[in-house]
Amino acid sequence: MSELHHECGVAAIYHLGTQQQDGPVSDLSPPQGPAEISRLMPRMLLDIQNRGQLSAGMTTYNPARQQLIDTHRKLGTVSEAFRLNHRGKCESLMQQYAGCAAIGHVRYATCGKEDESYAQPFERHHLQKHKWFSFAFNGQLANYAQLRDKLLAEDDHHLARATDTEIIMHEISRELSGDRRMPLIDVMRHLATRFDGAYSLALLNAQGQMLIARDPLGVKPMCYAIEGSLLAAASESVALLNLGFQAESIKSLEPGTAIVVNGNEKSGKEITIERFSDNPRRAHCFFEWIYFANVASNMDGRSVYLSRKALGEELALLEDVPRDEDTIVVPVPDTSKAAADAMAYKLGIPSIEGLIRNRYSGRTFIEGGANRKAKAAIKYTPLPEVLAGKRVLLVEDSIVRSTTMRVLISKIREVGRAKEIHVRVACPPITAPCFYGIDMSTISELFAPAFLPVGNDHLAEGKDREAMFAEMAEELGADSVRFLPVESIARAIEKPVDSLCQACLTGEYPTAWGQKLYDIALTAEKSSDDDSTRTYEVATT
Template identity: 45%
Template sequence: MKEECGIAGAKLKKNAEIEIYRMLLQLQHRGQLSAGITTYQPNENLILKTRKKTGLVNTVFCAEHNAKFNAIMKNLESNRGIGHVRYATCGSDDETYAQPFEHLHGKKNRWFSLAFNGNIANYDKIKKDLEKQNYHLIRKTDTEAILLLIAKELKDNKTIPDALKKLSEKLDGAYNLAIINAEGTIIASRDPLGIKPLCYATNKEGEIAFASESVALENIGFENPIDIKAGEALVIEKDSYKVVQYTKSEKRAHCFFEWVYFAHPASTIEGKLVYDVRYNLGKELAKGEKEVVDEDTIVVSVPDSSTPAGHGFSEAINAPFQEGLIRNRYVGRTFIQSTNRGEKVKEKFMLIKQIFEGKKVFLVEDSIVRGTTLKNIVNYIKKYGNPKEIHVRVSSPKIIFPCYYGIDMSTRKELIGVNKSEEEIAKIIGANSVRYQTKEGLINAIKLNEKDLCLACINGKYPTKWGEKNSSEDKKVCII
């Protein structure tokens, strides 16, 4: 499983570029492929100025070199702007795919920069429709298609919310957008289903900021973030802001994986603290436990997103939680990487043999998609930890359908949970047993109404027409 993208933006008294950079650092878990910032500089010939490159946020902005970093920030200096971190499952790694994307135009209201979080399920249709109208997509990404659609709609002095309304009639999928134009107007919009999270906050100085997750806002001193609701857009003008309903939202489909895996544990989404949800998932998972807990039993999580669930599970079954696996947070991206998956696990995790040796281990993981990584983790523990038994416990339900809204789950035939029992999965990954969370346990932990959640990857009930269509064709997921 991989993370998705993250967006952020702000209108401050000064130095918005610094605060947007800091927010992107807090959103780094959502995308490590590239990063970028666009700022508004009305007194310059280039009114919108963008820096974007491949790499982690600190690499893109040369944070380890004080003089270079200061020069970059000076060049971007402004009181407002937007930012982006990117993840992709296909497409090129070159800088032309880094966001924000910019659309140049002689009229200020039609010159804008765009950052995108999500995935358009009907991208192929949108692309064909644009090409029939003599448009040419250079990068062949859904972000570029959205850029062209907005540019097309901004004719005749239409506003960006007007354009978003038209887009909502054409786009199928998840699409949170951050837009800034050459008039200095900033838009942060959430799709009509509210699939991905997006929030904003203000302060006593009259400043305003928004981000994919509340943790980014709180890190720069903004308190009490407010969720932008499904179908809403935050519109930030020169000296004011407003939240508008740019399109109807007849239902909600919040991605449950934000709470299970994607989001930072300190973030709050739809009023639910991510850490609390993960801890509760562990407690819910323990309700159906049938394995005997004895004095040799320990609970170990696969760090980091599974750790709160591990603590909840440990407390519920009254067995000690041990940090038997320690994540190496300093590996990063490197040109010297092992092609052997088992070796990659050893590079990513350090195992403490003394914790595992002779123990009955409950290994808590947040999800199993293809099962390849978990199989290697189990083998790693068995080979070097010498445990008595390993029982895998998964804090989310079995994934049996792919996602077409921004999660890297590929095709249905590649999902280990499809047409296999828990006993068969345990045999494949080399564990003594495997047990998944129930759907009821998941909903109890999140504490939202089932009808307001997207559960498509566990029950096949997609909230959009094109999600259903792609699933019926078992279409390969491609997030660019």
């Protein structure tokens, strides 16, 4: 699925200890002490770099600095944005932005342009400290167009950017307007009634208050840990584990819940964890387990690695291709390796790395930019000494647009000289767009819908299903193709099916605006309209 793009990654860290204390107060603190805990932010962002490579940034809080909160954000990877390969320039940045608290972000553009003004965190300056804030956001508002049109219809409003991030910034500002000093948890309560979609966010203001929140459905992940006077949170648990937190300290933030740091420098800081939404429904994005998340992460009590291993075992149960000494399993690096290894073990055949990934080409799913085919072509090198004359069971985590798979099959045949190529996908066919933060907003860009039987919006069973897979194989240039059934996802993740968002598999969306956008996308597809524009950007109220 490496031709897709993910949404973003969010991180936050706060040291609540005495800011004037010299030296580290725990093993987790940097040598410069708790007043410079912000130095750990680039390290955290590196661990969630898999979630976005277009831009990176952080906002820090320092009560001893004239610029109480200050933001650094740049296009490029974390290493590029923070000059990690240049000791002097990196140290200069760390000193300039040193603080006892920080929020950070890595981005791919699912909404908005690919330039620096869209990079996060977004900072809003104000004379009053409680109205001066910065925030980082992961996800997507399905009702972006509705909120945008409503804002523009009021007074003399103007939006500078075509992104839901700016919408969120203005909605937060509206809650803080006037003479009210609304607690941050109440701000989230009000926003939750207006936001339809997926969002996990971290906010930091000039009073030193921090908010870390997860949407009521839990679509987007958010993990946190508290040890002593140190609080840290990130989109994935691996960022906290590698920071030095004990595994038992790391928890997933419950949906509809926020962590708030309150207080001031004189009275001290305190952490509270409180619900801001009573919505009982859950809709965790299943893609987190099968592709997006780092394989070392654990989300909502389920290991990413074990989920992918279980998907491979599901593939093995369906396998019917004749197997002999020339049959091998080859994973598409890297996210399908756990599934491929598990499938091969179950079948009793070797799993071999017949494709070598160029580690410096990036992930075409999260890079940004239009030429996915060219990127896919330089991303993998097939090994003829492994593949020549072999019956290859090529395991991929999913097929969305098919750009990468077409290139791979061609290269494995021509360069690798494989005898047969049988594509095995550790995911059901993607038949519907996503409006919650994955960059697949239209039906026409998807591979599978064109092969669905007429009048059937979902996968057919029995003979029709096999005929459909045969047509897909012919289109891709493979000897055969097989996908997992939808029900295998819940089994592998070990979550109830009604607690997962599987809208891109079933066309059944967990929010009203998600379903409305799907209806718009279906209408555009059936009328042969040009639906190359992202659906949520053109929808109106």
